[in-house]
Amino acid sequence: MDNINVTRSSLPNFEDYVSEIASIWSNHWLTNMGEKHDELETQLKDFLSCKNIVLFTNGHLALEAMLRVYGIKGEVITSPYTFASTTHAITRVGAKPVFCDVKPSDLTLDESKVEALITEHTEAIMPIHVYGNICNNDALQKIAQKHNLKLLYDGAHSFAESKDGVNTANMGDATMFSFHATKVFHTIEGGAICFKDDTMREKLLLEKNFGIPNAEEVLYPGGNAKMNEFQAAMGICNLAIIHETITKRRALAEHYYQALENTNVQIFIPQANVVSNYGYMPVLFSDEAMRDKVYRHLAEKDIYARKYFYPICNEFSCYENTSAQTPIALSASRRVLCLPLYPDLSMLDADRVISTIKECVND
Numbered sequence: 001m002d003n004i005n006v007t008r009s010s011l012p013n014f015e016d017y018v019s020e021i022a023s024i025w026s027n028h029w030l031t032n033m034g035e036k037h038d039e040l041e042t043q044l045k046d047f048l049s050c051k052n053i054v055l056f057t058n059g060h061l062a063l064e065a066m067l068r069v070y071g072i073k074g075e076v077i078t079s080p081y082t083f084a085s086t087t088h089a090i091t092r093v094g095a096k097p098v099f100c101d102v103k104p105s106d107l108t109l110d111e112s113k114v115e116a117l118i119t120e121h122t123e124a125i126m127p128i129h130v131y132g133n134i135c136n137n138d139a140l141q142k143i144a145q146k147h148n149l150k151l152l153y154d155g156a157h158s159f160a161e162s163k164d165g166v167n168t169a170n171m172g173d174a175t176m177f178s179f180h181a182t183k184v185f186h187t188i189e190g191g192a193i194c195f196k197d198d199t200m201r202e203k204l205l206l207e208k209n210f211g212i213p214n215a216e217e218v219l220y221p222g223g224n225a226k227m228n229e230f231q232a233a234m235g236i237c238n239l240a241i242i243h244e245t246i247t248k249r250r251a252l253a254e255h256y257y258q259a260l261e262n263t264n265v266q267i268f269i270p271q272a273n274v275v276s277n278y279g280y281m282p283v284l285f286s287d288e289a290m291r292d293k294v295y296r297h298l299a300e301k302d303i304y305a306r307k308y309f310y311p312i313c314n315e316f317s318c319y320e321n322t323s324a325q326t327p328i329a330l331s332a333s334r335r336v337l338c339l340p341l342y343p344d345l346s347m348l349d350a351d352r353v354i355s356t357i358k359e360c361v362n363d
C-alpha cells in the first residue's frame, strides 16, 4: 500500500499551466509586477471582495511587511498556537510578542483574556484563524478600537473563509494570506495582504521592492518580496479550480467527522455561521500518550499525520518559555494531530486512516 502523507499539494492540469505561462516566452517578463501578477491581483481582489490587496512572494514576508507599514515596534498580543512564522515576524520587525491563551472550543485567541495583557507598550493584536476556525472578530475589533490598537490578522489558513458573511480578508485593519504549496489555494510560494486603509498600498509596494517608487528614486531600505510571473500563473490556474478543490476537501472532511463523531476523539466541525475551506483535519486526543501512540501506530501503517502545532511558539528555545501561562494552547499542542486531507485523497485511504485510529482509541 502507498504512503499517505498529511498533505499533498494540488496541481492544475499540466496543459492549463503550460498555456498560462506561454505568453511569458513572448514577452520575456519574468517578475516585477508583470501581466500575470496584475491579472492574479485583480482576480483575487474580486474573489475575496476586498478593498485593497498587495501580492507577495510568500506569506511570511507579507506578514513582516504588514507589521512594518503599520509601524508596529512595541508589544503585539498574539497566540502561541500557530506556525513559527507569526511569532518570528513580530520578533524580526523589532516588536515583542505577548502571548495570550486560546479558547478550548476552537483554539483561536481568547478575546476575554486580551485586555488583561494590554500595557502602555501594546500597539497591535495579531490573532490567527486556525484550521478553519475563525476568530471572534467583532469582540477583537471592539477591544482594538477601545485601546487604539491595530488589529492585524494572520489569516494564512483562511483563504475563501468567512463568518456571518464577512470574508476573513475584510476583518481588522489588515489580513495576511499564505499561498504556500501546502495551503488550500497556492502559488507554489506566495502570499498577500488585504487591507482597508488605501494609503497602505504605496507603503506595501515600497516594502516589497527595495523602497523604490520609480526609476529615479530610492526612499528607504525596503526588502524584496515580489511575486514572480510563474507563481502568479500557478495562482490563476489554481483559482480557476478553487471551488472544485474545496468541494473535494469538504466531502473528505465530512467523512472524517461522521466516522469520528461518537468516539472520544475531539473534532472541530465548522460552526453554522462559518464557511470553511476544509484546509486541515485536526483532532485532539485525551492526552499526549494517546496522541503519540496513535501517531506511531499510523506511521507503522505508512500514514503520516502531523503534530501541528507542536511545540507551541512560546516553547521554542529562541523565546522565553511562557507556555505555562497559556495552558489551553499547551494542552492542545500535546494532544493534536492533523490527519491526512487533500483533494485527491481517496475515501478508501481516509477509511484506512480512520480504522487505524480506531484501533488505538478503542483499546
Ligand SMILES: *Cc1c(COP(=O)(O)O)cnc(C)c1O
Residues within 6 Å of the ligand: 058, 059, 060, 061, 082, 083, 085, 086, 128, 154, 156, 157, 178, 179, 180, 189, 190, 191
Ligand atoms: C503557512 C503559514 C504562514 C507562513 O506563510 P508562508 O507562505 O509559508 O511564508 C504563517 N502563518 C501561518 C499560521 C501559516 O500556516
